[in-house]
Amino acid sequence: MWIFFRKFAQLRIKMLFEQEARLTVYPKELWSDQLISQEVLWPKIKSAIQQNRFPHFSLLLGKPGNGQLVLALSIAQALFCKTEQKPCGTCEACRKITYLIHPDLHFSFPLNKPKETCQQHYASWRTAIQEKPFMSISDWFQYLSDESKNANISVTEINNFSQLLTLRPFESDVTVLILWLPEYLGKDSNRLLKLFEEPPANVFVILVSENSELLLPTVLSRAQLFRMQSIQLDHASALLSDKYNVSRDIAYSTLLSTDKNVQEAIQLIEQKSSPSIDVLKKLLQITYSYQVGPMLQWVETFLELNREEQKKFIEWIQLLLSFVLRIKFSGNSDLDFPENQMMAYSKKLSNSLTLIQIEKWVDLMDDCHMAIQRNANVKILMTDFCIQLSGILKSSSSNN
Numbered sequence: 001m002w003i004f005f006r007k008f009a010q011l012r013i014k015m016l017f018e019q020e021a022r023l024t025v026y027p028k029e030l031w032s033d034q035l036i037s038q039e040v041l042w043p044k045i046k047s048a049i050q051q052n053r054f055p056h057f058s059l060l061l062g063k064p065g066n067g068q069l070v071l072a073l074s075i076a077q078a079l080f081c082k083t084e085q086k087p088c089g090t091c092e093a094c095r096k097i098t099y100l101i102h103p104d105l106h107f108s109f110p111l112n113k114p115k116e117t118c119q120q121h122y123a124s125w126r127t128a129i130q131e132k133p134f135m136s137i138s139d140w141f142q143y144l145s146d147e148s149k150n151a152n153i154s155v156t157e158i159n160n161f162s163q164l165l166t167l168r169p170f171e172s173d174v175t176v177l178i179l180w181l182p183e184y185l186g187k188d189s190n191r192l193l194k195l196f197e198e199p200p201a202n203v204f205v206i207l208v209s210e211n212s213e214l215l216l217p218t219v220l221s222r223a224q225l226f227r228m229q230s231i232q233l234d235h236a237s238a239l240l241s242d243k244y245n246v247s248r249d250i251a252y253s254t255l256l257s258t259d260k261n262v263q264e265a266i267q268l269i270e271q272k273s274s275p276s277i278d279v280l281k282k283l284l285q286i287t288y289s290y291q292v293g294p295m296l297q298w299v300e301t302f303l304e305l306n307r308e309e310q311k312k313f314i315e316w317i318q319l320l321l322s323f324v325l326r327i328k329f330s331g332n333s334d335l336d337f338p339e340n341q342m343m344a345y346s347k348k349l350s351n352s353l354t355l356i357q358i359e360k361w362v363d364l365m366d367d368c369h370m371a372i373q374r375n376a377n378v379k380i381l382m383t384d385f386c387i388q389l390s391g392i393l394k395s396s397s398s399n400n
């Protein structure tokens with residue numbers, strides 16, 4: 001009787017395992033399958049790993065939405081893979097990297113609480129990467145329950161991962177740290193210099209950056225740099241059009257309007273429009289007619305955004321203005337994307353603004369962006385911004 005129960009229990013456990021294995025639907029096994037337009041860079045890196053020549057301290061650099069995080073994961077998968085193929089996508093190590101559960105793969109990324117470590121947020125981090133592998137920092141903060149005014153990689157976190165890297169690997173011969181957005185390392189990153197200079201023999205540190213200008217010179221001089229290949233519009237629009245079931249034209253124009261930022265393009269395709277257009281329309285309306293009350297109200301709404309979102313909105317206006325300028329110069333001829341709301345609005349603005357007005361506005365946005373970057377008082381800054389924008393919009397069109 002007892003044996004029967006034990007057998008039954010074993011069988012039941014086996015069934016549960018099998019059931020779970022059947023129910024779990026995982027994304028693609030190889031991270032490198034998700035890379036876009038890296039046909040030259042990726043094989044080069046892969047062959048370096050296969051020949052044991054991949055540097056222990058590397059820096060992957062590309063524009064936002066270019067996929068450098070996906071490349072870092074592809075590299076990690078190849079470094080951990082147990083087969084000659086490196087990466088095979090099927091061995092145990094490869095699969096653990098696919099699901100981001102390999103105990104020797106560590107991550108570090110910006111947070112908003114200086115006392116917390118990234119390990120405490122690994123669950124949200126895994127979800128974020130699986131859902132949005134091309135994500136930006138503001139996408140990431142949506143996965144954290146708190147809002148962020150000042151994203152940062154804190155001393156607590158630096159100490160934590162430095163400690164982790166001194167431990168012997170658990171399952172593999174190597175330990176890998178993917179440090180996402182090292183531009184958010186503060187002055188305390190000086191204590192990492194020794195690690196960057198001579199990483200332990202079994203440690204690989206991969207920095208994943210969007211803006212080399214914000215990196216410490218010491219980091220830049222020590223890391224081996226890999227520049228992402230720029231996203232090819234034809235290639236990327238074919239992929240997005242298949243995946244999101246939109247025409248290639250729409251995928252193409254959306255990618256163009258986001259300056260080839262894949263994640264932003266996906267978001268626009270999913271939303272079918274950009275909410276920023278409405279916010280901007282409102283701003284232009286109230287500043288043009290110089291309505292002080294609504295202008296202050298608009299500033300208050302802007303203050304509700306966190307600092308990353310504020311920067312993103314400014315960057316979005318800068319991008320829109322670059323389209324307005326291009327249309328102004330090309331006379332509409334080479335830009336014809338009727339299905340994209342942003343492009344349509346750019347055309348409208350290019351008709352109603354003079355070149356001098358656009359240039360002044362571009363300068364104003366540059367100043368604004370820099371001031372927010374430098375932690376200016378946003379309320380004063382944006383109030384002044386509204387007044388100046390009002391001046392620009394009302395300035396005489398005879399300057400054309």
Ligand SMILES: [Zn+2]
Pocket residue numbers: 080081082083086087088089090091092093094095
């Ligand atoms: Zn493998």
